[in-house]
Each structure stands twice: as structure tokens, then as C-alpha cells.
Amino acid sequence: MFTGIIETLGVVTKLEREKENLHLTVKSNFTHELKIDQSVAHNGVCLTVVGIENDEYTVTAIKETLDKTNIEELKVGDEVNLERGMKLGDRLDGHIVQGHVDRTGICKSIEDAEGSTVFTFTYDFDGSNITIEKGSITVNGVSLTVVNSKKSEFSVAIIPFTYAHTTFKNFVVGTKVNLEFDVIGKYVARLHGLNG
Template structure:
């Protein structure tokens, strides 16, 4: 489990493409401090398992479904990435519950600078619309954010200077793709309500 608080702005060091998978090597000296084989690290919001690690880099395998569902399918050497280690049991819970299971991707359609912040508008896949609410939580490229506004096709977030400086969201441009993970609590509530309705029909 993760919290959506990015620990380090790393970069893609190498990409090896296979027939139905890819192996990524990522530069991230902070998150590799205690990385061991089998450890979980979120890369742009995607939970991946460490295969190899040294003092500055770690390697992960990415399966075809993840490549198709997330922006990692187009990752190239030199690309910046948001990195977060799995939450420790005694750690602070600074964001919200993030599983690292990407629900889909979105495209940046607008960036509006403010005095010290920036409002960014993203497309919203129709399949995720019901899970996104104003003032609710959403994960964008692994960053825990609060939804500022939402309509049937788009949503906006406000990015503070820290987020702009320390995550990939400060470098993304209109037209770029990001990973989305909606609040898992919303999905659980939906499933419970569906089960309740199904039970009442018996």
C-alpha cells in the first residue's frame, strides 16, 4: 500500500522490450536505500516489484496488461518518474490509500497558472466518472491529489509549488498522458451497494 506522497523524482535509465513484457531500470538513490529483491515501489503510481537493486538503481518487470493500461508502455530512457516505497506500518499517512493498481490513463487538456499554484485539467474516462467527486481524492501519476472540480468528461486539480517542483506533474505539458487511480473506498462502496441490491431482489 502507498499514500501518494512522492518520495523521489527519479528517471528511467533503461528499457528492454520483450514480446509480452518490458524490463525497466530506474534511477532513484533514495528509494533504493533499503530496496531488496521482492520489495514494492510505485513508479508513476504503478506498483512494481524489485527484481534487482544497487545503490542508485533498481530493475522491475512490467507485464503486458500494465503496459497496456498505464503510461509505462511508452516509457523511454531519460523520462522522469515519481517514486514511492510501500508504506511502513509505523509511517505517517500523509495522502490517502493508494494501491498502485492503475485504473486507466488521462490526458492533460489545460494548465492555468495562478499566483503560486497551477490548475490542471485532465480528461476523465467514462468508466471512472462515477468514482470521482469534488473534494474527493484521486491519484495522478502516483501523486495523491484533491479533485477541485469535475464534470462528465474532465476534472481539475490545483497543484501547489511543492508538487510542481518535486513531481513529474510540474513538467507535464498539454497533451501528455498520466496514470489514474480512483479512490478504492469508492469502489468498495459501489460493490457493497450492488451486493445489497442483488440480495434484496432474491
């Protein structure tokens, strides 16, 4: 389990295909603290550490992950948001994040709001994932509060600190992002679908 509070940015240093899998090697400032078989969220995608060498570590993404996320679009030199799994007993500063991306979204607009930056995203609505005003959403692994919730669109307001310390600073209109909807909202939507 994760919280959506990004620990650091990593840099992709190597991408290697093996059949339908993709091995990603990432350089980070916490590599020396990692262990083989540990979970790390990369842009909100939970991946398992399979190799460690110096200040770089390797994780593997399978076809299912590549099909449902933006991981396959990464290039050598790209930054990724990183978060290690939550420790039991730690403070939950964000919200409950599973590291299981529900779908991707597209950045529709970026607007300066005099102190924050408002990003609007669109996604394909199928009824299984919903947003609500002031509810939680995870965008590329970042725990955020929804504003302007619509059927297939929502916005988030990013403070300068988050903008500077995550991949949000690299977003442009058209950027594909990973979305994990609030787990409680997913259960509510599922129950409504079964009873509706």
C-alpha cells in the same frame, strides 16, 4: 499500500523487452535502501524490484500493466515519481493508494492560479470510476484533492513544492497520466451499480 506522497524522482536509464514484458531500470537516490522483491510505485504503478546494481534497480511490467498505464510510453531519460510501500504504523499523509492504476487520463489544460497551477484531466467514463468534489484522486502516483468534478473530467490544484518535486513540472497539454480513483469511491460505485 502507498500514500500518494512522492519520495523522490527517478530517472529511467534502460528499457528492455522480453516477450510481452518490459524491464525498466531506474536510477534513484534510495536504491541503496531497496531489497529484491520490494514494491515501489512508479508514476503510481506498483512494480516489484527484480534487480539492484549500484544506484540503479530494475522492475518488470507485464502486458496487463502496459495496456492499462502510461509505463510503455516512458523513454530513457524520463523522470518518474517514486514511492516505496508504506510501513505499518507510519502516518498516512496522503490517502490510501493501492498502486493499481484504474485507467489513463489526458491533460486537457494547465492554468496559472496565482500561487498554484490548476491541471484539468479528461478520462473515458464507464461508471465504475467516479470523482467527487474535495475527494481524493491519484495522478501519476500523487495524492491530490479533486476540484471541478465532472462526469469524465476533473481538476487538481498543484502547490509550487509538489510542482517542483514531481513529474507535474513536465506535463503539457496532451500528456497521458495514470489515474487511480479513491478506493472507497470505487466500492460505492460498484455497490450502486449492483443495486441500481
